[in-house]
Amino acid sequence: MEQEEYTKEEIEWSYIDFIDNQDVLDLIEKKPGGVIALLDEACMFPRSTHATFAQKLYQTFKNHKRFSKPKLSRSDFTICHYAGDVTYQTELFLDKNKDYVVAEHQALLSASKCLFVSGLFLPLAEESSKTSKFSLIGSQFKQQLQALLETLSSTEPHYIRCVKPNNLLKPAIFENKSVLQQLRCGGVMEAIRISCAGYPTRKSFYEFVERFGILAPEVLDESSDEVTACKRLLVEAGLQGYQDLLVKISSGIVIY
Template sequence: MAPPLNIVIGSHVWVTDKDLSWIDGEVFKIDGQNAHVRTTKGKTVTANVSEIHPKDTEAPPEGVDDMTRLSYLHEPGVLDNLAVRYAKNVIYTYTGNILIAINPFQRLPHLVDVGTMEKYKGANVGDLDPHVFAIADVSYSRFGKFVELQFDKSGKISGAAIRTYLLERSRVCQTSSPERNYHCFYFLCSAPSEDIKKYKLGDPSSFHYLNQSSCIRVDGINDAEEYIATRNAMDMVGITEQEQEAIFRVVAAVLHLGNINFARGSEADSSVIKDDKSRFHLNTAGELLMCDCEKLENALIKREINTPEGVITTTVGPNSATISRDGLAKQIYCRLFDWLVNRINASIGQDPSSDKLIGVLDIYGFESFKTNSFEQLCINFTNEKLQQHFNQNVFKMEQEEYTREQINWSYIEFVDNQDVLDLIEKKPGGIVALLDEACMFPKSTHETLCQKLYEKFKNHKRFAKPKLSRTAFTIQHYAGDVTYQSDHFLDKNKDYVVAEHQELLNASRCPFVSVLFPPAPEENTKSSKSSSIATRFKGSRCKIFGY
């Protein structure tokens, strides 16, 4: 077969590269279906002509602000244009009326000041440089959910609300380089000396929940200043001085909980506080939460089980005690987070009668790491929903309109990812449903869960079993294959408060802590502990798109 007409000797092209994804070069020889390319990095590579893309040699060196102006709208062309602009701290680029924003990982205050906002007010998209303010202006009395700006019939703002997703609570206890844990921990560790002394804090690297990552400080973020700014923001939304004091006591207590370590006790399947250092952190956590330190210790290393003969107290080993400690820390942080969101919503005011909204959706991007767990499945499931929403609105509906208006155009092929969504969320029989089912049976393990998945989806084109694993599975997402390790799926999907933890914190002498852990309703007592994070995550995310 002859090579494509637009690839000839002398053509400037893009070829794949294992390190850079794509690299540009010039074709110096064509041999049948193979093109020999001399790259700008000095290498010579050979690639099939069907796998290379022409380079736009007329694109300006500073890139284009709207990628529909590119001669070739293919992957390497798009990525190169974004990279060129990003290198100049230009983080916004249009693709038609869609805005692409790349995280600058630094503060760019000139982009979001009041003067810039005024400049974009009333301007048509394309009149000025790409900016989120331009998109916000054309989005005004049209679309939205989740950070809601509510409008009355006259078009004036009448209320606002924050609609949260489920918090990524596992981050409280597990942080991987090069990321930080939640910023508030570092802010508090950089608080004024009187607060440091009051909360018995020190360098953030001395806390287990923070030192699992090598990233302790971030360029461009002054943690001490951010602590003061956070306190000022709390003042502005009406959080009292007493409430602020309680909030940061709770945050500090979470850090101290993470430094409680356990050793094997004298009896089988029992544990004790490991050493004096762990004892110090146990006592400090108890003091900050204003609960009985001995009861806190017992809540971590003992369990009460209801039997027909009465309540039996059992002990747990160091591994189970560590899991109990982390579960308590995550629950405390999550309850505090929900309290703050509710308090902010109450402060800013909502308009229940408003039927016109502008919404800003802030969502995690697609994730594929060396180790992918339950959180990545939830996040990537959400991005599959986003992709379907994008396909529906940008491709399918636009092309149907072109057909109705008899516009001469070339049909654009796009991948329908409904089969991936069905694989994950379909009821009954999807991955989420099978995971929830496994969580209901005490004898289920991640091995038995995976065996069910392997059997159920052995012929599914989007699902695969890795050859060298019995506890992992691979999903072919729209953005690529991701292999998930199921080791902690069951624990992470269960959302319940251990009864001993509930009773301990409800009895706190601090009214704020006690309010975070109100008495559990009858149906959530020891006989019925389990609810599903995955199902709640699916429900909260899917509401965005009306599913």
């Protein structure tokens, strides 16, 4: 998003490489060859077991740089996530993926006169009820995630990133290594690196004029708007290294 803003504002800068997790996302959820798709496929065959499912994964992703097979296991697999390597045990994968509520049962329980029971089983949407017979847990999760992403795309979400200071759940204890690991796993350190490599210092036009107007007081006449005053201030002060893009910045900030 940082570099997208530079592009939108037509700011001259060198592209900054950053870690992209898209290949891991494709490995897990891309159709038709992702882990979830292969899991759903295995659940449709009565003779499938977690061992045959694991063998299918090993065969499909044997050359994938994010996928590996632990040496001392016959059915586990490891995915190299952004935050590090995670090993998954495939036992009960198929059983858990099949553990969903049948549409007819859902409708029956949602119509219960007991408010507690009906509250646990809310009526399914019409589209969901049509596909639920063939929709396993993995597919349902992907549908819910897609719906969430569509909702977020139509809004302006603001996130609060929480960091757990210690594993003892006690006050006044700050575990440096644990906090640093959380920041790295959450992408905060990477975002800071990109920001520092770009244009991290930003001020509104008003703040810029208020702070640096002393360098050229003659430009601060009442007839000039803040954008014009900023441009004249930079010219009159003879400053070098700034970009003449103040009139193009729709977000109302000076980047330097």
